Amino acid sequence: MTTVEERENLSATDSTLNPRIVPLPVDPKLRKVQDDFIRKWGEMGAIWGINRTMAEIHALLYITGLPLCTDDVMDRLHISRGNASMSLRALCDWGIIRRMHRRGERREYFESLGDVWEMFSIIAAERKRREMDPVLETIKQCIRELEPDRIGKLAEDEAFRRTRQRLDGMEEFMSVTNKIFQQFVGNAKSGLNKVVRVLLKAL
C-alpha cells in the first residue's frame, strides 16, 4: 500500500495536486454508522446475488452519497487496486453505480444511484433475465416433450402423469411470478411504482 502514502505525501506538499474531492477522514461517529451499514450490506450481498466486496463498494457509495474515486474505495475498504477496479466495473455493468467525469480532472469518480426503488428494479430485471427466464424455458421444453403425441400411450402411465402434473404446477407459478416481475421492472423509474402502490392500497 505504498500508493496511499505517496498520495498523502503529495497532498501534504502540494495540496492542489491530486486533490480528492472529499478527504476520507470523516467524523468518527458518522464513520461508525457508515461502517456498520457497509458491513451488513456486504454480509447480505447474497440477497442480490453479488459478492461481498461488490456489495461493500456499493454500500459505501450509496451511504456517503458522494462520488468517490478508486483510491477512496481502496483506502476505505482496504482492498487491492485490481479488486476495486474489477468490482467497480461490474457494478457499472449492473447499472447501479455510474462513472462520473469531473471537468478538468483526470481521475474518474463513481457514484451510486440514489433511488433505492430504481436500484432494485434494475437488479430484479437482471436476475429475472439471468435466472428465471432460462428455468421457465426449460420447464416449457419439458412439458412439450411429454405431450401425448410424442409419448403415445405412455401418456396414461402413472409416472408420466405425475411428472406432467408437477411441471404444470411449476409453470403456472413461474409464469405468474414472471408477469409480476415484468411490471415491477417496467415502470420503476422512480419512487413507489405501480406494483407496490397497488399492493399497499389493497393490503
Add this chain to the structure above:
Amino acid sequence: MTTVEERENLSATDSTLNPRIVPLPVDPKLRKVQDDFIRKWGEMGAIWGINRTMAEIHALLYITGLPLCTDDVMDRLHISRGNASMSLRALCDWGIIRRMHRRGERREYFESLGDVWEMFSIIAAERKRREMDPVLETIKQCIRELEPDRIGKLAEDEAFRRTRQRLDGMEEFMSVTNKIFQQFVGNAKSGLNKVVRVLLKAL
C-alpha cells in the same frame, strides 16, 4: 459404490428383502425430461440461496412426485451417502420436503411438497427472517445513532445529512418490501394467495 450392487444382488435373490417402493429404472423419455428439469433446477439453486446438490435433490423429489429413500437419491444423482444425508436433512429443516415412514418399513422416505406456492412461501419466509430482517434492524440502528440528540450540532453538517437521507430511503424501501413479504408468507397455505390475486387483478 459397492452398496448399490449389494442392494441389487439382494433384491435379485430375495425380492422381499429391502424392496424399494419404486425401482429407479424408468422409461428413458420420462427420465430424460426429469433429468433436464433436475439439472436446470440445480444450476438455478442460487435463486433460492440453496446449493446445487440440495436443489437437485429437491428437484428429483418434486418432479417424480414419489417418496424416495436415501439410496434412491444417491443412485439417481450419483452423490455420496454423507452428502445425501446432510442435504436431505437441510431440506427437511427448510420444510420443503418431509420425512415419511412407511408402516412396517425401517427405511425412511422423503417427499417434496407438491404445492409450489406453499414451497416458495416457506422459502420466502425463511429468507426474509435470515436476510432482510437483520439488515432492516441494522438500518434502524444506524438511523437511531444519527439522531440530532446524539450528534448535536453536527446534525446540520452536509455529510451527516446526506447519510441520513440515504438511510431513510433504504428504510422506506425495506419496510414496504417487508410488509409485502409478510402478506405473501402469511396466507400462503395453498394456491394463488391474496397478494398474487390482488396483483393479477390490478395489472
Add this chain to the structure above:
DNA sequence: TTGAATATTCAGTACCTATTGAAACTTTAG
C-alpha cells in the same frame, strides 16, 4: 441383548471463487 439394517457425522480433500499485486496498457498535460 445382539446384530443387521439404516442413518449420521466429520476429518480430509477436491473444487471453485475472490483477491492480490505486478505488469501492461491508456490517457493527457506539457
Add this chain to the structure above:
DNA sequence: CTAAAGTTTCAATAGGTACTGAATATTCAA
C-alpha cells in the same frame, strides 16, 4: 513525443464451501 497519472488485466494463490467415504451411532426385529 514523453513522462506521469491513472486504469485494466491476469497469473498466482489465498480462502472458503461442498463432497466423499469410512467410522460411529441409532434403530428395531428377534
